[in-house]
Amino acid sequence: MTRWFAGLLCAGIALSALAHADSPDDRFKALYSKEWSWRQQQFGGVDDEDHESNPHDDHLPDVGATAQNARLAYWNDVLKQLDAIPAKELSAENRVNLAVYRPQIENLAADIRFRGYEMPFNSDSQFWSDLGFMTRRPLKDAQTARNYIAKLGDVPRYFDQQTANMRAGLKRGFSVPRAVLDGRDVSIASYAEVKSPENSEFYAPLKKLPSTIPADEQAKLRADATRAIRERVIPAYAKLLKFFREDYVPHARKTLAAEALPDGKTYYRQQIKEYTTLDLDPEAIHQIGLNEVARIDAQMQATMKETGFKGDFPAFLLFLRTDPQFYAKTPDELLMRASWIAKQVDAKLGQFFGLLPRGRFGIEPVPAAIAPFWTAGRGGAHTYWVNTYDLPSRPLYNLPALTLHESAPGHALQGELSEEHKDLPDFRSKSYISAYGEGWALYCEKLGKEMGVYHTPYEEFGRETYEMWRAARLVIDTGIHHKGWTREQAIQYLASHAALSQHEVETEVDRYISWPGQALSYKLGEIRIVELRAHAEKELGPKFDLRAFHDAVLAEGSVPLPLLEQRVDAWIAARKAKG
Template sequence: MKNILFKSILIFVLAMLFSACKKSDSPLTKVTPVELDSIAANYYEQYLKIYPLEATAQGDLRYNDQLPINIDKDFISGEISFYNSVQNQLKKIDYKSLSDDQKTVYDVLDYTLQDKIERYAYHPEYIPFTQFSGLPLDFPLLGSGEGSQPFKTEKDYDDWLKRAEKFPEWMDTAIENFREGMKVNYVLPKKLVLKMIPQMKAKEITTNDYTQNIFYGPINNIPQKFSVQQKEKYTVLYKDMIAKKIIPSYTKMANFLETEYLPKSRESDGINALPKGDGIYKYYVKSWTTTTKTPEEINKIGLEQVAMLRKEMEKVKQQLGFNGTLEQFINHMKEDPKAMPYQTNKEILDAFNGILKKITPNLKTMFSVTPKTPFEIRQTEKFREASASAEYIVGTPDGKRPGIFYIPLPDPKKFNITSGMESLFLHEAIPGHHYQISLQQENTKLPKFMRFGWFGAYGEGWAHYCETLGPEFGLYTDPYQKMGYLSDQMLRAVRLVVDTEIHTGKMTREQAIQYFMNNIAYDDAGATAEVERYMAVPGQALAYKIGALRIRELRDQYQKQLGSKFSLAKFHDEVLNQGCLPLDVLGRKMENWAKKQ
């Protein structure tokens, strides 16, 4: 029964696409912008039906009661057929007749489809989630009432109950997929599985003291407008949901991982150890960087960047009058009280708000278009704080849900600004992810698949590039904050080295952690979390530096080429005005822009 709905949707999808796009019997159909937009619009409309959690994240409430088993074999087969059907429609288009803007739409959609299809050739379903990402980690935030799932009306409360009804089936399918991977030695590293087990046992999601369970959040905060009868009704239903759906699912997964999967997990750290692992890694490198750069080329760039940044760190060391090696200086930064000036979480959150206040005047001169989406700074929830990194959670284009900068603060007295603070804010918040993603989502002229699309090299590249704007904002004047900036730059450079060496078998987890701490002022726990993140999501960490270097390269190129005609605000606006793009598409777009200046 579980695939009937998806197959029905797929049939409808194909029918809609063919009826919308069949304009003649000619092999090539010259299309108007409206017709090309129709192909793109139909694609994304059906994509949201297939992936309703993405619709929810965007504030589209139509599918809030649905949770597809998107790791099921039949689901994946149907999904691939859907992507192929859209590609067949694109092939009928006379590409040469399109305008530059239309070609961008075509190129991005074609790239997206090819990437999604190719991904399934490497069986990602064998690892349905890790300690870093996946539905079991996202579901508690959704069900807490603090995420993108709304809890304002009776329908909202009913929608969540229907969605949660499918969660045990998703978790059972995940176990089946893990077992399929075990049969062919396609398994996670043991060191990561050991982190996943306590996540599945976390008190916040498994306690039967309902008022303390994170999934009881909507009842603890039930709307005052609900009647006494409504409150009693949902209290009973949500307790039942937690007792029968949530706790058993997480408990079963924890037991499976501990007793069955852990003994079969691998001692190796890199994805190259998997069957056809080298090919899998090359795909992820290409997918995350949107380039044809090889792991070897990226490794070389990383080593060069590390060497350059070490020289810059030496200058800060001399400024602070530290006698000793750079490694000793970096280690000193981990313990220097001046690098850890805060006592409470509130002090840290206030300091981040202070950064925003300081950069606000210059934002107006560096960007002529700014987002309407509200912005907030929050502490990461306790249940996921131990393994979380600072992150940006997208708001909704209608402004009803703000963009949120989450910062994990397990111990405020150990919050070290030389690991990045001012630079972290520029990256994760403003003008980094918040500006880029919000402007993209607010641009109603873009096809929806581009308004809500994502390419890591562009999205993370933009955010990392924004760190380099600090001096223009009047930041990094304090040597400890400057060291934090250099540490954040070094972080992304080290990632190029560590990711490419772990996943080609040249570096172990332990060697990577040591290399990390030799170059960045992280403690052992922080370095371990970073390295294990790279192990869990191969190639993702490469996107930051590769994308940032490309954007900086384009800025330098056109600043030199255009001279007095160059406007930084106009450059930034042009980079941002069509949303996330593969880097080669961005390059062509900026070339066309420069010709018009």
């Protein structure tokens, strides 16, 4: 019996034993604790953009079809055991936990059921580029370094499994669309064509080993890493590059829509449910988008007049995209401007939030290997990544909105508070729900007006263009995946409504084409948070406290939108009861 199946059998026996736990609360806690521990073992070795590492850190995940099917069986069993727990008998705290946990497991199981692992990348994020993030975490001791080197040695096996999955996807027409694949091989080639192991990004952590490791052991670790990169990593990337260029790209599907995939209508609805946490059909979302686009367009027209510009709207967009005054001349200038904006926000957080995190975030440029096809920026609890690639496509008037969204009070503040919330189980504090997280961050762009972060009409237009960008996503995502829009149609729609550069417009549309549903989470989440604030203001009148409202929204960490609504209603009732 293999260790994999032996472990799974033991886990299954342990899970079955949970039925004999005393109370529904005890059974539920034992179930999710056991599953979370098992989940960490399953996905060991994967780091994220915030340098967070899994403790099971000496190998990369088993992503083969056999392992995937075993995971599906495990999660189906978890769902069956959840059905056996009487939800009404759970404590109030655990009813909240259950409302977060069940959809989390349902989405994990659904992804395998649709065999999403056969399409393990999109135009924005790729498994081969994600490995680069593990180079950003310092090797704090010799064992950590040995684990890191072991992961490097595991790259060929991991890539072979991913390649087998992609071949299976190609065979059944389940692939990333051909239309968005041009140039994406560059992110593989940057690793495959390194001339010397010491020049590889994967060698970088070995250059800064701590002095607590003896010199002779440091030399051995560096030699082992050099060998692993030369004999394992570089050949694995070269093999993947050949497959990508010669097999994947030529045979990728010619359609764009998620609904054109096998069982595509059901698949797209599942993606909508996962990313929005709402039961909305594509037609309803499309109409919400059209309504929001019309509303924001009127605001943008008014702000354009406020700048004193004399031409029409298309001429104004051209002016914004081409005038040198709106663009940084060096990467450092862009990074320093972002830092300056973040520091302005930092000074005002106490006026808008009662509870602030102890943690702090850093600001770094997006790694060069992924920058050409990444968004303008991205943030998490520990890092605000600013894309310094192609500076003429990174307008400064958008930077305040981007910074509010990606750092504080957006993703960094929300993520830090969630991490520091000691009362939340790991499956909540270490997980992310897109509709909540992206909705909150987009709300924070709007909050920046009250914070006084936008200093010119151009910066306010940048905020509006970012909101328009997210509203247009509702139209474009459903247009592509449900209504049969072409790539050119989507590019034209976004370019004509928002002051994004042409490079950003094209990379964003390609992202929506290859990542169905994800783009819907931002605007739908923000709409709900804005509605909840308006509801609280109306219900509480002069008793409404904005700082307390923000604390209430952030108190539960990342939660589905219906649950957030319930929690805010409970907060309003509690404030009223205080008199």
